[in-house]
Amino acid sequence: MNGRFIVTYLVRSDAGSIAARARAIAVEQSVEMPLDAVTDADVQANIVGQVDGIADCGGGRFAVRIALAAETVGGDAAQLLNMAFGNSSLQSDVTLVGLESPPGFAGPRHGIAGLRARAGAQGRALTCAAIKPQGLAPERLAELMARFARGGLDFVKDDHGLADQAYSPFAARVPACAAAARQATTETGRLTRYVPSLSGSLDRLRSQGRIARAEGLDTVMVAPMLAGFATIQAFAREFPDLALIAHPSLGGAARIAPELLVGQLFPLIGADAVIFPNYGGRFGYSETTCRRIAEGARGAGTLPVPAGGMTLARVPELLDFYGAETMLLIGGNLLQAGDRLTEQAASFAKCVATHTYEAP
Amino acid sequence: MNGRFIVTYLVRSDAGSIAARARAIAVEQSVEMPLDAVTDADVQANIVGQVDGIADCGGGRFAVRIALAAETVGGDAAQLLNMAFGNSSLQSDVTLVGLESPPGFAGPRHGIAGLRARAGAQGRALTCAAIKPQGLAPERLAELMARFARGGLDFVKDDHGLADQAYSPFAARVPACAAAARQATTETGRLTRYVPSLSGSLDRLRSQGRIARAEGLDTVMVAPMLAGFATIQAFAREFPDLALIAHPSLGGAARIAPELLVGQLFPLIGADAVIFPNYGGRFGYSETTCRRIAEGARGAGTLPVPAGGMTLARVPELLDFYGAETMLLIGGNLLQAGDRLTEQAASFAKCVATHTYEAP
Numbered sequence: 001m002n003g004r005f006i007v008t009y010l011v012r013s014d015a016g017s018i019a020a021r022a023r024a025i026a027v028e029q030s031v032e033m034p035l036d037a038v039t040d041a042d043v044q045a046n047i048v049g050q051v052d053g054i055a056d057c058g059g060g061r062f063a064v065r066i067a068l069a070a071e072t073v074g075g076d077a078a079q080l081l082n083m084a085f086g087n088s089s090l091q092s093d094v095t096l097v098g099l100e101s102p103p104g105f106a107g108p109r110h111g112i113a114g115l116r117a118r119a120g121a122q123g124r125a126l127t128c129a130a131i132k133p134q135g136l137a138p139e140r141l142a143e144l145m146a147r148f149a150r151g152g153l154d155f156v157k158d159d160h161g162l163a164d165q166a167y168s169p170f171a172a173r174v175p176a177c178a179a180a181a182r183q184a185t186t187e188t189g190r191l192t193r194y195v196p197s198l199s200g201s202l203d204r205l206r207s208q209g210r211i212a213r214a215e216g217l218d219t220v221m222v223a224p225m226l227a228g229f230a231t232i233q234a235f236a237r238e239f240p241d242l243a244l245i246a247h248p249s250l251g252g253a254a255r256i257a258p259e260l261l262v263g264q265l266f267p268l269i270g271a272d273a274v275i276f277p278n279y280g281g282r283f284g285y286s287e288t289t290c291r292r293i294a295e296g297a298r299g300a301g302t303l304p305v306p307a308g309g310m311t312l313a314r315v316p317e318l319l320d321f322y323g324a325e326t327m328l329l330i331g332g333n334l335l336q337a338g339d340r341l342t343e344q345a346a347s348f349a350k351c352v353a354t355h356t357y358e359a360p
Numbered sequence: 361m362n363g364r365f366i367v368t369y370l371v372r373s374d375a376g377s378i379a380a381r382a383r384a385i386a387v388e389q390s391v392e393m394p395l396d397a398v399t400d401a402d403v404q405a406n407i408v409g410q411v412d413g414i415a416d417c418g419g420g421r422f423a424v425r426i427a428l429a430a431e432t433v434g435g436d437a438a439q440l441l442n443m444a445f446g447n448s449s450l451q452s453d454v455t456l457v458g459l460e461s462p463p464g465f466a467g468p469r470h471g472i473a474g475l476r477a478r479a480g481a482q483g484r485a486l487t488c489a490a491i492k493p494q495g496l497a498p499e500r501l502a503e504l505m506a507r508f509a510r511g512g513l514d515f516v517k518d519d520h521g522l523a524d525q526a527y528s529p530f531a532a533r534v535p536a537c538a539a540a541a542r543q544a545t546t547e548t549g550r551l552t553r554y555v556p557s558l559s560g561s562l563d564r565l566r567s568q569g570r571i572a573r574a575e576g577l578d579t580v581m582v583a584p585m586l587a588g589f590a591t592i593q594a595f596a597r598e599f600p601d602l603a604l605i606a607h608p609s610l611g612g613a614a615r616i617a618p619e620l621l622v623g624q625l626f627p628l629i630g631a632d633a634v635i636f637p638n639y640g641g642r643f644g645y646s647e648t649t650c651r652r653i654a655e656g657a658r659g660a661g662t663l664p665v666p667a668g669g670m671t672l673a674r675v676p677e678l679l680d681f682y683g684a685e686t687m688l689l690i691g692g693n694l695l696q697a698g699d700r701l702t703e704q705a706a707s708f709a710k711c712v713a714t715h716t717y718e719a720p
Contacts, residue, residue, distance in 0.1 A: 031493030032519060033692035038493050040500070047495030071525055072494060076560050078586040079523045086520065086586070086609035087668075090637055090645075133391030133398050134432060135407030140400070159392060160446065163439045165431055200436050201594035202562035226438040226446070228588025234561035249446035277450055285450075308447075332393035 004067040006052055007084045008098030011062050022051045022064045025094065028087050030068060047072065063097070075104025077229035077268070097260055101268055109236065110243035110272040111301035112325060118193055118218060118243065119154035124324050125352050128195075128305060129345060130331035131177070132159035138168050142176040144341070148334070149184030149192035151345020155327065156181070157221050158197035160247045170196070170208050178215035195245060197221045202231045209239045219243040221275075224266055225250040243272040245305065258289055263296025263304075273303040275329060278318070281309035287321070298325055305329050312344065315351045324357040364427040366412055367444045368458030371422050382411045382424045385454065388447050390428060407432065423457070435464025437589035437628070457620055461628055469596065470603035470632040471661035472685060478553055478578060478603065479514035484684050485712050488555075488665060489705060490691035491537070492519035498528050502536040504701070508694070509544030509552035511705020515687065516541070517581050518557035520607045530556070530568050538575035555605060557581045562591045569599045579603040581635075584626055585610040603632040605665065618649055623656025623664075633663040635689060638678070641669035647681070658685055665689050672704065675711045684717040 007029070013021050026049030031038055038044055052065040073080050085096045108114075119126050131144045141162075148156045158177075164170045174196045181194040198208045198220050205227065212220050220242050224232045226249050236244060246266040251258070258276065266274045274297050279287045294304035306322060307329035318328060330348060337344035367389070373381050386409030391398055398404055412425040433440050445456045468474075479486050491504045501522075508516045518537075524530045534556045541554040558568045558580050565587065572580050580602050584592045586609050596604060606626040611618070618636065626634045634657050639647045654664035666682060667689035678688060690708060697704035 030521070031495065032521060033492050034696050037692060037696040037698065039698070040493070040496060043493050043495035047493065069495075071527060072521060072523075074523060074525045076523060076564075078561075078583075079559055082523070082559070082583065082586050082609050083521065086583070089610050090608060132393050133400070133403050133407065135391070135403035135429075136400060161390070161392060161432060161443065163432075163434060163436060163442070165434045167431060199439055199442070199590070201438075201588070201590040203594060204436075204590070223438075223442065223446070226442050226588065226590075228561070228586065228591050230559070230561040230564070230586075231588050231591060234563060248450060249442050250449050332397060336394050336397040338397065338399070 003046070003070050004050070005070050005100045005102040006098070007066050007068055007096070007100075009064045009066065009088065010057070010095045010097045011064050012060055012093040013062055014060060015056065018054055018062045018064070019051075021093075022054050022062075022066070025049070025064060025088055026051050026066045029066060029083060029085075030072065032087060070102035073102050073104070077105070077233040079230075080105075081229055099260060099264065105268045106236070107300055108244075108267055108272040108302045109240055112298065112303045114243050115219070115273055115303050115327070120190065121154060124355065124357065125319055125322065126154045126303070126327035127349055127352050128155040128157060128307075128327050128329040129153050129334050129348075130157050130159050130329065132161070132331060132335065134159055134161045134165065135167055138173040138176040141168065141173055142180040144335070145177040145194055146180040146184050147342045148345045149181050150188060150342045152188060152190070152349040153192050153345050155193045155195050155219065157195040157245065157329070159331070160197055160221065160223060160249055162197050163199040164204070171211055174208075174211050174217070175215055178217055182216075193217070193219050195219045195221050197247070199223070199226065202234055205231065205235050206238065209235065209242060212242065213239070217242075219245065221245045221247055223247040223249040245273040245275060247275050248277070258285065259292035259296055263293040264300065267297055267300035267302040273305050273327060275305045275307050277308040278306035278310050280314075294322055294326065303327055307331070312348055312351070315348065316355060319352065319355045319357065328352065363406070363430050364410070365430050365462040366458070366460045367426050367428055367456070369424045369426065369448065370417070370455045370457045371424050372420055372453040373422055374420060375416065378414055378422045378424070379411075381453075382414050382422075382426070385409070385424060385448055386411050386426045389426060389443060389445075390432065392447060430462035433462045433464070437465070437593040439590075440465075441589055441625075459620060459624065465628045466596070467660055468604075468627055468632045468662045469600055472658070472663045474603050475579070475633055475663050475687070480550065481514060484715065484717065485679055485682065486514045486663070486687035487709055487712050488515040488517060488667075488687050488689040489513050489694050489708075490517050490519050490689065492521070492691065492695065494519055494521045494525065495527055498533040498536040501528065501533055502540040504695070505537040505554055506540040506544050507701045508705045509541050510548060510702045512548060512550070512709040513552050513705050515553045515555050515579065517555035517605065517689070519691070520557055520581065520583060520609055522557050523559040524564070531571055534568075534571050534577070535575055538577055542576075553577070553579050555579045555581050557607070559583070559586065562594055565591065565595050566598065569595065569602060572602065573599070577602075579605065581605045581607055583607040583609040589625075605633040605635060607635050608637070618645065619652035619656055623653040624660065627657055627660035627662040633665050633687060635665045635667050637668040638666035638670050640674075654682055654686065663687055667691070672708055672711070675708065676715060679712065679715045679717065688712065
């Protein structure tokens with residue numbers, strides 16, 4: 001099937017109905033109209049979705065493979081989601097679980113190698129913390145940034161709730177935190193990367209990207225489900241010098257499989273690293289899901305970043321689980337150290353630096 | 361609670377755990393860190409989310425009301441979703457079901473009155489059809505546009521799958537269809553509004569909006585979940601002359617209640633009309649859900665547009681159900697008429713025009 005790409009759905013159905021249901025999904029996600037009203041032979045042959053296969057997964061669930069025409073996507077990332085799951089997302093029996101990328105998607109520009117180069121670290125996992133709570137003024141956030149940097153972490157990101165609020169405008173917060181990171185370098189001899197969170201429309205992302213550049217920053221965080229896939233795609237093209245860390249906000253796990261959304265689709269639109277909820281935390285993702293997200297991301301050249309309620313005590317376990325090709329992101333648990341924040345960050349950095357990694 | 365807005369979640373829990381779970385959601389959706397590490401008194405008092413109430417809905421479900429600080433949103437539509445449901449969307453026990461709008465959101469600019477003025481129709485429902493399938497060349501789509509217009513419909517929209525594909529580029533399709541609509545006016549004496557579907561990043565929406573304007577069009581369709589809420593908000597501000605019809609693509613009903621997403625949030629960011637899956641069609645929305653979406657939209661001044669597998673035969677039933685303050689959108693069922701498309705469209709127009717509406 002030349003010029004087609006396979007999209008896979010998990011569908012709740014009985015065995016007698018699944019063939020018809022699969023054909024209905026193929027129509028829904030392509031021409032969305034009664035086939036007998038499609039009079040054009042080219043459209044029938046080249047545009048109408050085709051059922052490529054149906055596999056019984058047991059328990060009244062079937063994996064349905066649909067071959068969609070790559071032409072319908074035309075290289076636009078929002079249109080990719082539209083064709084893969086636009087209307088079917090509104091039907092409760094269907095979950096999107098797989099997608100072969102059609103042509104036209106660049107994927108990560110910096111990826112694992114670019115993030116390792118920024119951190120100056122090989123053969124070990126990378127470390128990341130977050131500055132918060134939101135509500136603090138820029139100078140207070142910058143103070144936290146400085147203390148994490150003195151602890152020797154690789155990356156420190158904005159809390160994803162930090163946007164452009166009156167109490168901490170982007171144009172004030174980012175220069176303050178970038179300066180704090182540079183200042184700490186004079187003490188530690190290495191640069192902890194400050195990673196601001198970009199938000200809003202493409203215009204706002206642009207002006208925020210320019211501020212980040214002007215401060216000498218080379219890595220930023222974006223939330224593709226909030227900003228829109230096409231926005232991220234456009235931003236990545238326009239700021240090829242910035243590495244992108246994707247945040248899963250609004251990624252509601254229920255209807256697009258997280259290993260697909262975070263592990264594959266975020267990389268597809270240019271994420272160099274993907275943050276996702278770690279197993280055993282407060283998000284209920286299983287070990288299997290987390291392993292698949294991490295493997296999917298690495299397969300695309302994107303660095304997996306487990307996060308969410310992780311503690312310093314779990315770092316060895318997580319390094320055994322994820323291995324060296326990962327970045328660990330700990331926020332609240334480090335911030336709980338209070339006055340000992342720098343020392344806590346240093347323990348985190350040391351634990352990751354001295355861990356015995358199994359050969360990949 | 362000055363400066364706060366209430367967000368309501370439906371939470372699966374047992375009675376003994378719900379108070380703690382509610383507090384955890386309040387933290388997750390505000391500062392997202394252990395409260396004992398929040399040392400700033402202002403942040404504790406003014407930024408940390410507060411549990412405003414918990415109601416037992418029976419069956420192990422609780423309605424949890426959380427008061428979030430309006431300051432955290434700052435008038436940005438993507439940030440509104442981030443604060444209301446960013447991380448909690450990743451937790452499978454939580455559904456977002458209600459949201460009081462914080463300040464800073466304009467809502468629909470044209471709304472019901474603006475769409476009625478365009479159609480030149482009062483006291484009856486409005487009519488809409490869709491041109492498709494995708495894959496057709498611009499002149500073929502323009503031909504369908506002309507035939508629907510001759511039938512006397514109020515609005516004819518692009519299929520939401522039509523983007524900027526090689527077989528039907530926006531810059532060719534839209535002038536062709538707009539010209540067809542104008543041409544039909546010379547025969548019918550009234551202008552059927554052609555409604556192009558806009559897609560891609562804000563830049564692309566902008567250039568598409570300019571093309572639509574240049575063709576004299578005054579109504580366009582957008583998909584907020586694909587484009588991103590902040591994108592739509594920015595576009596609506598920049599093109600205040602264009603009425604916006606929102607398409608629910610990727611609106612996956614499972615985790616944000618459809619009556620909230622389509623009936624309230626789409627209007628909030630400027631939708632003048634909202635398309636949603638009608639009950640009894642292929643999307644499984646209940647009558648109750650559809651009624652709530654329609655009532656919510658009208659309450660915001662936005663026109664409800666039920667659609668999705670609707671047939672001409674059901675028009676009287678749907679008019680009784682939705683009343684006159686609505687627009688009916690029929691696509692495939694009209695296109696099935698083949699050579700009799702204009703006559704079928706005319707029947708649709710007549711049925712809506714001659715229906716006996718109950719006084720509101």
